[in-house]
Amino acid sequence: MKPKERMAIQRQMPRELDPAERITNFDEVVFGFDEETAVKEANRCLQCKKTTCRDGCPIHNDIPAFIKLLREGKPEEAYWKVRETSSLPAICSRVCPHEFQCEGSCIRGKKGDPVAIGMLERYLVDWMRANDKNIMQSCALPKDKKVAIVGSGPAGMTTAFYLAHEGYPCTIYDSLSVLGGMLTVGIPAYRLPRDIIEAEFAALKNCGVEIVPGVTIGKHKSVQQLKDEGFDAVFLGIGAHASRKLGVDGEDLEGVLHGVDYLRRVNIGEKLDIGNKVVVVGGGNVAIDVARTALRQGSDKVFILYRRTKEEMPASMAEIHHLEEEGVKIEFLAAPVKIHGENGRLTKIECIRMKLGECDASGRCRPVPIDDSNFMIEADAIIPAISQDVRHMDDTETSFDTTRWNTYEVDEVSLQTSVPWIFAGGDAVLGPQTAAKAVYQGKVAAESIRRYLEGEDLHAGRMPEEEASEEG
Ligand SMILES: Cc1cc2nc3c(=O)[nH]c(=O)nc-3n(C[C@H](O)[C@H](O)[C@H](O)COP(=O)(O)OP(=O)(O)OC[C@H]3O[C@@H](n4cnc5c(N)ncnc54)[C@H](O)[C@@H]3O)c2cc1C
Numbered sequence: 284m285k286p287k288e289r290m291a292i293q294r295q296m297p298r299e300l301d302p303a304e305r306i307t308n309f310d311e312v313v314f315g316f317d318e319e320t321a322v323k324e325a326n327r328c329l330q331c332k333k334t335t336c337r338d339g340c341p342i343h344n345d346i347p348a349f350i351k352l353l354r355e356g357k358p359e360e361a362y363w364k365v366r367e368t369s370s371l372p373a374i375c376s377r378v379c380p381h382e383f384q385c386e387g388s389c390i391r392g393k394k395g396d397p398v399a400i401g402m403l404e405r406y407l408v409d410w411m412r413a414n415d416k417n418i419m420q421s422c423a424l425p426k427d428k429k430v431a432i433v434g435s436g437p438a439g440m441t442t443a444f445y446l447a448h449e450g451y452p453c454t455i456y457d458s459l460s461v462l463g464g465m466l467t468v469g470i471p472a473y474r475l476p477r478d479i480i481e482a483e484f485a486a487l488k489n490c491g492v493e494i495v496p497g498v499t500i501g502k503h504k505s506v507q508q509l510k511d512e513g514f515d516a517v518f519l520g521i522g523a524h525a526s527r528k529l530g531v532d533g534e535d536l537e538g539v540l541h542g543v544d545y546l547r548r549v550n551i552g553e554k555l556d557i558g559n560k561v562v563v564v565g566g567g568n569v570a571i572d573v574a575r576t577a578l579r580q581g582s583d584k585v586f587i588l589y590r591r592t593k594e595e596m597p598a599s600m601a602e603i604h605h606l607e608e609e610g611v612k613i614e615f616l617a618a619p620v621k622i623h624g625e626n627g628r629l630t631k632i633e634c635i636r637m638k639l640g641e642c643d644a645s646g647r648c649r650p651v652p653i654d655d656s657n658f659m660i661e662a663d664a665i666i667p668a669i670s671q672d673v674r675h676m677d678d679t680e681t682s683f684d685t686t687r688w689n690t691y692e693v694d695e696v697s698l699q700t701s702v703p704w705i706f707a708g709g710d711a712v713l714g715p716q717t718a719a720k721a722v723y724q725g726k727v728a729a730e731s732i733r734r735y736l737e738g739e740d741l742h743a744g745r746m747p748e749e750e751a752s753e754e755g
Pocket of ligand 1: 378379380433434435436437438439456457458459462463464465466469470471498499500501520521522523524543546568569572675676677708709710711715716717718719721
């Protein structure tokens with residue numbers, strides 16, 4: 284096919300569940316491509332010499348190579364090409380904010396729509412499943428040094444994945460009864476069906492990874508105890524699970540729930556009746572997930588309060604589009620200043636109008652309150668979803684250096700903490716970020732732990748991720 288012909292093909296759009304139908308359940312909203320659509324979309328790729336898409340992918344998947352295999356009619360080979368660099372393609376293809384990563388760096392996006400890289404990756408995963416193909420890689424013979432992994436989110440899953448495939452017996456501990464970290468207790472099932480996550484755990488177990496839910500390290504046993512029990516190294520992938528507070532009066536009233544706490548309860552299976560009129564505060568994906576979950580839980584007057592404008596919303600455009608389709612309104616340039624209540628229960632939220640003030644170097648403008656612009660909103664519930672912090676282990680035996688953002692201080696190349704046999708990665712190091720960044724750090728930590736266990740130099744031939752990307 285000539286480049287001109289490729290350029291003429293329009294970006295293919297996936298089918299989606301009808302908004303009226305989907306808000307009644309947690310079924311997956313976006314359908315995958317069929318073969319014809321996938322090949323048509325793959326044909327839009329220009330196979331650029333400078334692989335900017337690959338640089339934009341936090342895991343550096345060889346995107347042009349897998350797209351080429353796909354359009355040559357080799358979906359299984361294309362899947363294994365992705366697996367060369369990614370431990371969790373089934374998950375990343377569905378939840379990565381592609382517009383800010385690979386697709387945001389696709390050369391076709393400079394003039395028109397980028398190639399739908401995420402949907403093509405998903406097609407391969409769905410094809411493997413539909414054709415009953417084995418997604419398990421061969422496992423190495425067990426070695427005698429073993430590793431404990433704290434946290435079963437994408438960082439912990441990835442560390443276990445790479446170490447287990449090298450033959451190091453791994454045990455994953457998680458304080459929750461369900462596995463997958465924020466993939467399971469944060470991201471709703473209508474964006475990431477649970478059987479996709481379960482298949483990844485089945486693959487890990489197949490490689491001998493032991494999984495122990497319901498054990499909180501720092502409470503039920505300390506990190507030092509893990510070492511005393513015979514683990515030679517420990518990886519901390521405990522995420523960022525403490526909801527950030529609004530810091531306004533009335534935040535302790537009944538009817539105020541915090542974003543990730545609310546999602547965790549719903550995702551674990553609790554049926555929460557939070558009333559009809561729900562106000563969600565925030566402009567990121569968590570706020571959108573909360574609002575769309577509240578709709579599906581039966582609240583029919585849900586809206587979002589955001590202190591900047593649509594252009595500044597950190598949420599992805601696709602998520603904002605889905606939210607609006609489902610009937611959720613966003614009140615822009617407004618922020619809560621006080622929560623009012625009666626008999627210990629919230630009744631109204633006092634808000635103030637904002638305007639955009641000075642902008643920083645990145646062009647992001649500061650919201651500034653407008654004097655005497657206060658107004659009231661009656662509500663049954665308010666759910667602030669304005670970010671999360673790391674909830675550190677309650678472990679007095681081992682002390683770790685932390686940063687001024689209260690994340691773990693780690694060596695930027697090896698992800699080793701201030702305690703040599705302990706490594707950390709994912710949101711616990713980066714602050715709330717993305718699944719793909721947690722996957723990448725899990726992979727880096729696994730290589731560091733391997734070197735540590737083999738007595739090799741942790742730094743030789745490696746460089747911090749930022750410098751590596753600049754060179755790439
Ligand atoms: C609502 C929501 C939506 C999101 N949407 C997206 C999205 O669309 N795309 C995307 O890429 N990213 C998204 N993210 C972010 C993404 O989920 C996280 O960046 C990612 O899961 C971080 O991985 P992690 O392994 O570092 O931590 P987590 O996934 O948070 O896992 C940490 C695990 O550690 C366990 N743990 C904590 N402390 C202990 C302890 N002391 N002992 C034992 N276990 C412990 C926790 O129970 C948890 O299971 C979203 C996050 C949220 C909250």
